[in-house]
Amino acid sequence: MANPIGTWTLFSRENKRFLKVYKQTIFAPVISNLLFLAIFGLSIQRSIPGYEEIPYLAFLVPGLIMMGIINNAFQSPSSSIMIMKYQGLIQDILTIPLNTCEKLIGFIGSGVLRGLLVGAVTYITAIFFVDLSYASIPIILITSILVSIIFSFFGFLIGVWAKEFDKQALVMNFILMPLIFLGGVFYPVTALPDLFQKISLYNPIVYMINLLRYGFTGIEEFSVVFSLSVTAALTALLAIVSYFVLKSGWKLQT
Numbered sequence: 001m002a003n004p005i006g007t008w009t010l011f012s013r014e015n016k017r018f019l020k021v022y023k024q025t026i027f028a029p030v031i032s033n034l035l036f037l038a039i040f041g042l043s044i045q046r047s048i049p050g051y052e053e054i055p056y057l058a059f060l061v062p063g064l065i066m067m068g069i070i071n072n073a074f075q076s077p078s079s080s081i082m083i084m085k086y087q088g089l090i091q092d093i094l095t096i097p098l099n100t101c102e103k104l105i106g107f108i109g110s111g112v113l114r115g116l117l118v119g120a121v122t123y124i125t126a127i128f129f130v131d132l133s134y135a136s137i138p139i140i141l142i143t144s145i146l147v148s149i150i151f152s153f154f155g156f157l158i159g160v161w162a163k164e165f166d167k168q169a170l171v172m173n174f175i176l177m178p179l180i181f182l183g184g185v186f187y188p189v190t191a192l193p194d195l196f197q198k199i200s201l202y203n204p205i206v207y208m209i210n211l212l213r214y215g216f217t218g219i220e221e222f223s224v225v226f227s228l229s230v231t232a233a234l235t236a237l238l239a240i241v242s243y244f245v246l247k248s249g250w251k252l253q254t
Helices: 004-019 022-042 056-086 100-126 137-161 165-181 194-200 204-217 224-248
Strands: none
Touching: 004 022, 004 056, 004 100, 022 056, 022 100, 056 100, 056 137, 056 165, 056 204, 100 137, 100 224, 137 165, 137 204, 137 224, 165 204, 204 224
């Protein structure tokens, strides 16, 4: 790293941006997840049998943690890039004395931090209501970090691509949220009819939730090795694409 101080400065600036409104960026998504926990867990858990002798609430919490990580890791860089566009500061990204990797570290690192903070606060809040087990803490940590990186890169790319907040919201509401809700947050994918199971196999979030749920419960709907491979491959792919997009200045020069 040629300019660690500059990289840290960019990373710190991005952190201050979302921490100044922590009630909106940290607490609000946690409260939303608690509402899901209450509605889908506390109110209807009696009508939903435990999955492989795991109580439904213990099955649900990893999915809610994953949902918090995904949404907030995505929103941090995408919102930052969009705000810079509206303020007319977007070309500054190309002129600041940092190389492409250092710029990405600043933006993506902040998105990862925000995603992990929301995931951690969701977890801490949930343990007051649910008795969680821990089948593999390394899998929990590795999955949380990789997923935060993936959706930080994805949020960065969407922020660069979108010309206005409406397009960012379009991706969030009509692509990302359906993939999350259909990714097995609230139900086991293997309980779906065969057709929908086959469709779900093309949703990468299914494998991410499978990994995190395995880390907590020891249950694996799909191979842990395969799920980890898909997650790692997607991380590498988005990192490469983001690097070349930023290096080329695509959508940032005008």
